[in-house]
Amino acid sequence: MFKVLVIATSRKTRGGITSVVKAHEKGEQWNNYHCKWIETHIDKNGKYKLWYFIKGFVQFLWVLPSYDLVHIHTSEPPSALRKCLFVSFAKICRKKVIVHFHAFSPDTTVNSKYRWIYHYLFNRADRVIVLSEMWKEYVNNALQLNDKLQVIYNPCTTEILKEKHEKKNIILYAGTLNIRKGYADMIKAFALVAKTYPDWLIVFAGNGEIEQGRKLSEKLGINKQTEFLGWVNGYEKDKVFKEATIFCLPSYAEGFPMAVLDAWAYGLPVITTPVGGIPDIAKDGKNLLLFKPGDIKSLADQLGKLISNKLLREDIAKESKLLASTTFKLETINNEIADLYDQLLKE
Template sequence: MYYKEKYEKKNIILYAGTLNIRKGYADMIKAFVLVAQTYPAWLIVFAGNGEIEQGRKLSEKLGINKQTEFLGWVNGYEKDKAFKEATIFCLPSYAEGFPMAVLDAWAYGLPVITTPVREILDIAKDGKNLLLFKPGDIKSLADQLEKLISNKLLGEDIAKDSKLLASTTFNLETINNEIAGLYEQLLKK
């Protein structure tokens, strides 16, 4: 659901989802450490439940607690606000089906940094609709973060392409047409 309020984009890298090791939130914290000093105005924001206290402790231990925020579980207005204020979306998962959070980020027009999970690779292209890195590769994740932080035009281009992908591939009319096509094929058999 999109609310009508306008939010000013902030220097925020957003993570939305459950905070657990499999989702790679700790990798995101460790990668951000590598760019945080160069970009002190940037924050990473975690929207989701799970290992919040462990995340806080890790960000404090690594010295970026002032550039890290944990919102807890968000939905409705708070989710809308988090996505609209963010400039970059990051989901560093080790394994996923099709990550709905990435679809949300595309719908909000955010450039996405994620890992090459199967279903993502079926529809999106690295460097065009998103930026990819190998799960667990902290340096590569940091490089992708820096790439989008330092190159606003690249982020805008990726966001534009990904929003178009989301609106054409995942709209109701397209889905209904695909279902109708499947029924037609089944009826012919």
């Protein structure tokens, strides 16, 4: 009976990797391959992070001999550097290794001064999972991994609750408020159309630069049409997604944005940028609306287009539901993971 060791962040850490591993945990392959999750990173202070890493690594060494495959989740350079240690010991013990790559920008990873880290990590893996065809091209151009690369999308992981909530004139942003995610662009773009649509709000669900966002909305005179909820989860997250009418994520870089997957699961029409895995499936004007990162005027135009056109919203919402129930369906992705485990373990 084959057994798989999964190396990833803490269950308590916010972010895409934790969401993805929790989603994998729900699949039949998790039990069929006796998967065990070793937590190696947590969002705490430096000393606690070091202690957490050491604890996770010791646990890894203790159980490694009794496992057959090691599935390692990693992203940006600090994470990748830590994971080099796990890959090295796994290969010393002659275990099969999958590296699951979740990074959000090739310019900070495979096309950067840290390229050597990924060269070491990926070349020792038996298979490297990337989140889109675009990411496959990025990684292969940088490191020439060819057949070692495999695209497996992130799944729609959202658990939609039974409670009903009335729709409101809300344009929702979900995720950390930082420069990379482009939250300030959304505020600036909405300010261009806010007077035309005085009964509409933009709502930000996420931690990060909340005070900066408030100050910007006040400066642009739209503070009465802007709300900052902070980090939401569970019932509050379900409520705000059900109340929203439009979803917007103006990111400059992504792997495959989990927030967009959440929006599709709730059947929301999405406005976003062609970054990360989005170009794999994007049909502008049919299954979402696109604009170039940083193009405030174009984003304002797309916001106005969806606000003013209910029929277009409904058509794109249908496509959102279709994507969530087919290409990005949880069972579909978990079956792909199971097939990969089976293939590698029987080689």
